[in-house]
Amino acid sequence: MNLVNPSAEELLGLKGDDLIGTQLADAVPEFGPQLKRARKPARRPGTDQITLRRRGSERNFAVRVTSEGDGQGYVVTFDDITELVIAQRSTAWADVARRIAHEIKNPLTPIQLSAERIRRKYGKVITEDREIFEQCTDTIVRQVSDIGRMVDEFSAFARMPKPVMELHDVREIVREAVFLFQVSRPDIDFTLDLPDKPVKTMSDQRLLTQAVTNLVKNASEGIDTAIENDPDRAGTGEITAKVAAKGDRVHITIIDNGCGLPKEDRDRLIEPYMTTRVKGTGLGLAIVQRITEQHGGKLRLPMLRSAAAKWRGHRC
Structure with missing residues (x-):
């Protein structure tokens, strides 16, 4: 490898000094198949989609390898298309949700009414x-x-309303979402880590409350799973909801001491119907992702075992 630009360093999570003079296939093994095919005679350059796992996250890249001169060298260009892939999957799932609501929901009511009538x-x-x-x-x-209930959740995901932006104190939104669980889950110790001063931002209060509620729910279910695997952990569940203002951004972080998120394919957890739980619909984090995008933020699922997610939104 003779030349690495700053963008490539950032995307690959590697330093240029560590790349110069090395074989690209050794430094980035995921690019190996593309380089091998590029060496074949008379092969036309093509673009491939590959997945790289770097810094605890999974990113999708569109990779193109072209030969330079008489095959004496190659130029590798790649673009991060992760957000595009997520948007395409989300759109596809929204269409699936609409079909489910249409094809399945209609006969459910007469089935239920008939069973109840037979019983009476x-x-x-x-x-x-x-x-x-x-x-x-x-x-x-x-x-x-x-x-x-499952169909209703899919239908709600498909027709997610557009946010009505108004000035709200994010602290109160988080406090309200956590309070609901404090009342219903006395077996879990809830902690609020909130700034002393108001943290006001343009947001849709109902949607943002729904997003935080889903994150706290996901955290509590993670604790339940941990207890199922180790009954001795009963009564030790802890969830912390934290709000921090950094510049013109607002961070909402939900932390728990449950079973944690899986290391593999963790970025796919924000896709509809992707769940690690037997009874889950896989829509909780997908809805959080949609609401976060509507607020111009980004959902993060850190590698830390205790961290559930982080929301970032524009601050006023």
Whole structure:
């Protein structure tokens, strides 16, 4: 490698001094297949999409390798298309959500009403296997309700409303979201780390509260999973909600001591229906991501085991 520009250093997470004089395929093994194909005679330059894991995050790159002169050297250019890929996936999932709402939700109501009517009309008449009858009808009603809830969440994701921006104190938004869990989850120790002075920003209070609520919910579920794996940890759950103003930006950080997020494919957790939990719909972080983007911010899932996410928004 003869030349590395500052942008390449930043994107690759490597220093130019460590790259100069080395083989690119050794320094960045992910580029190896592209370089190998570029050496083939009469091969036309093409663009490939590859994934690099750097600094605890996964980024998508569009990579193009072209030969220089008579094959004496090569020029490698690459662009970070992570946000584009995420946007494409989000759009595709929004279309899937609309189809689900249309195809599945309509027959759910008559199924549930029919099961309830059967139970009311024949519940007193049936004497043989009465317990099985009650169990089956209850199962139908309960499962239909669960499916309906899942469809409602997908539908809500598909038609996420546009934010109505007004001046709000971010501290109060975070305090309100955490308070709901403080009341319902006395087994978890909640801590608020908030500035003394108001942190006002142009935001949609309802959407931003929903985003923080989803993050706290995700953190509490992480604690529940940790306790399931190790019952001795019961009663030791801790969640901290922190707000910090840095320049013209506002950081909201939710920290927990639960099971943590997986190391592999962690950036895909913000995609709809990507979940590590058996009963999860995989929409919590996807909704947070959408709301964060609407506020001009960025959602981060740090490698730290205790960190859930970080939101950044424009500050007034």
